[in-house]
Amino acid sequence: MNVCVLGLGEVGLPSAKYILEKNMKVFGYDINESAAERAKRLGIEATTDWKKIPFSQIYIICVYAGLKNDSPDFSSIYDAGRKVIEKQRETSTSEKCLVSIESTIIPGLCRKLYEEIFKWQVHLVHVPHRFWSGDPVRHGVRQRRVIGAIDGVSMRKGWAFYKDLLKIPLHKVSSIEIAEMSKISEQTFRYIQIAFAEELKMVCNELGMNFDExxxxxxxxxxxxxxxxxxxxGGHCLPKDSKYFTSLTSSARLVQSAMQVDDVYKKIIHKLK
Ligand SMILES: NC(=O)c1ccc[n+]([C@@H]2O[C@H](COP(=O)([O-])OP(=O)(O)OC[C@H]3O[C@@H](n4cnc5c(N)ncnc54)[C@H](O)[C@@H]3O)[C@@H](O)[C@H]2O)c1
Known part of the structure; x- marks a missing residue:
């Protein structure tokens, strides 16, 4: 079985390496030459030339998606999706590939891709990554993950790949939208917790109390x-993912306040330096 990982960064590279260690044939694709080179040094057949990637039974999308003018920008995910469907159409086999999106996205994106880009021609799951480079053994590729699927067949295929072959513990949810929302909710919850700590520290400074104690x-x-x-x-995920959350609604008052707290805190910390 061929597995292709698109996006060989902080999340895609350890994922590709993990799959390779499970004795599967792994191909890696990245638009960045140095990311592909780094993957090659780990034994992954990586390239920046999409034409060199053979048809794969499984495609894992780990590209970075960010913000543009403070709004979610999923152009890299669309780009990866278009590449995958191109491969699917080129092959003579009637076998549908399995696409797994591991990048962080917002609710509705998987369904949109499924209808507009994949045109129902693939199986699709969303298994958002929870990777933490600070402790890649406990909080790396093989940690409990949420899985949501576009339909029952996709769920069976995704489960067989992640749980049975890769031995990654999974928490199944009833819709792909819940899986999408779970990731940004976890991240936003964490953001609020840290913002509270920042607020508490600022209050302690005002009252002359020791925050650590x-x-x-x-x-x-x-x-x-x-x-x-x-x-x-900071980091390239928490602020971004919390903005994904606030982009969904005009009533995320607590999250908006947390963002204001963090802005004030950063200014104070900066002045103290
Ligand atoms: N870094 C983390 O700890 C972490 C944890 C959980 C989830 N995530 C999520 O995983 C996703 C990837 O994050 P990352 O930290 O690995 O990012 P990264 O920037 O380290 O790597 C992303 C890679 O994708 C490549 N890329 C960008 N556009 C591409 C395209 N169109 N086609 C092919 N490759 C492309 C980039 O060149 C880069 O090498 C993001 O959605 C992020 O929010 C990251």
């Missing part, structure tokens, strides 16, 4: 886990 004291309660307040909420 207060935090440690609160965290002795069984259901409290206040995170650290560091340099402001």
């Amino acid at each position: 207060l935090r440690t004291a609160c965290n002795t309660k069984w259901n409290i886990e206040i995170p650290e307040a560091r340099e402001g909420i």
Whole structure:
């Protein structure tokens, strides 16, 4: 069985490596030459030339999707989708490939791709990644993941691949939209927790109290886990994914407030330096 991973970055590369270690034939595709080179050094047949990728039974989309003018921009996912369907149409076999989108997206995108780009010619699942490079063993490729599918056959195919072949523990949800929403909800929840820690630290500064001591004291309660307040909420996922969340509604008041808290906190931290 051929598996092709599109996007060989922080998430796609360890995923491709993991699949290779399960003795499957893995092809990697990236638009960036150095990403493809890095993958080749790990034994993955990687290229920036899509024509060199053979028809694969499974395509895993791990490309980075970001923001454009502060709004979700999924052009890279569309691009990857178009490439996959091109391969599917070129093959003489009537076998439909399985496409798994692991990148973080918003509810409705999978269905839109399925109807507008894939035109019902593939099986489709969404298995959002939860990768954390800080602890790739416990929180890497082989951690519990949510899986949602466009239909029952896709779910069976996705389950057989991830659970039976890759041995990745899965939590099945009843629709692909729930899977899409689960990822940005997790991320936004985390964003709010950190923003609360930032607010608490600013209040402590105002009151002349030691934030670290207060935090440690609160965290002795069984259901409290206040995170650290560091340099402001950064990284290339949490702020982006929270913006995906707010793009869905005009009533995300708590999240909007958390974003304002983080802005103020960053300015204060900057001044203190
Ligand atoms: N980094 C993490 O810890 C993490 C964790 C969970 C989920 N995610 C999500 O996974 C996705 C990928 O994130 P990442 O951190 O791996 O990003 P990354 O920037 O490290 O890697 C993305 C790769 O995709 C490639 N790419 C971009 N457009 C492409 C295209 N059209 N075709 C082929 N390749 C293309 C880039 O060249 C890059 O090598 C994002 O949606 C992100 O939100 C990331």
